[in-house]
Amino acid sequence: MIELRLAPMAAVTNVPFRLVARECGAGRLTSEEIDARGFLEGSARTREFASFLPEEHPIALQLLGADPDVLAEAARRLEATGADAIDLNMGCPVAKIVAKGQGSALMRDPLGAAVVFRTMRKAIGVGFTIKIRGGWDDRTVNAVEIARIAEGEGVDAITVHPRTRSQQYNGTAPWDIIASVVDAVTIPVIGNGDVRSFADARAMVAATRCAAVMIGRGALGAPWVFRAAEVAREERARIIRRHAELIDAYLPPRTALLQLKKHLAWYAHGFPHAARLREELFRAPEPAAVLDVFWRAW
Ligand SMILES: Cc1cc2nc3c(=O)[nH]c(=O)nc-3n(C[C@H](O)[C@H](O)[C@H](O)COP(=O)(O)O)c2cc1C
Structure with a gap:
């Protein structure tokens, strides 16, 4: 059996959609991205993004940020709400986010990322996972380097969406990068990118030997994608x-x-x-x- 996970999607993967995905067979769920600073400042919106129901376990809450101390404190507080894991967003390509050094911008600074990993890891006892891209652009594809650093700092699992930040969501996702990360680390690697059916998921596992498959856009208007069989x-x-x-x-x-x-x-x-x-x-x-x-x- 392949574990199929619902990808975090801002303004999409709220409680109702996550529950529907789970009822269709999705494995571990992830919240949409939660701004770490906004959460600590008590913003009502981020509190809503961080809420989940008991039937959603196992669920990871995903943080967006750049400051290690802010991220660590937010992670600690989210852990206290009962989350099963805290996930760090290292993939968001949005200009105003990367301008603050957040999301995929974290991939440009491996030493800075190592400090973030170490600080967050010390702050929480539950699972600590990261979601990365292939790299910043096609001259700086460094998913393997980031994954090795993450493993060394005690990160428990890595989701790889192998497009670079420059690629945004265009072109096809280069699955061979997922395979290189799988080869480079011993912790579980979750493959993501362009999976739109159970057959695609099976093909991704065959091509990359990833431990689980994450589906984003393929679940929009089709949460039954998490079922292995055709849905009437x-x-x-x-x-x-x-x-x-x-x-x-x-x-x-x-x-x-x-x-x-x-x-x-x-x-x-x-x-x-x-x-x-x-x-x-x-x-x-x-x-x-x-x-x-x-x-x-x-
Ligand atoms: C509308 C939308 C919102 C997204 N929001 C997030 C997010 O909050 N956090 C994150 O890590 N990735 C986010 N992503 C990226 C997806 O999780 C996923 O990595 C990407 O869509 C590739 O997978 P897919 O081809 O299955 O869609 C978003 C993608 C879309 C389309």
């Missing part, structure tokens, strides 16, 4: 209804309306007249109307 149309409809109920139950009303629209638009991918349907979904004023538009097109 009625079962898909049931999963979508369940997702809509969870959005209603667990998100504040304004967030819930936007999330419902976003996810139903993903579920509608490939429908006839999908572009027009999308517009209709986003124009609908309240949840019942959004659902009505969707189910009429189903």
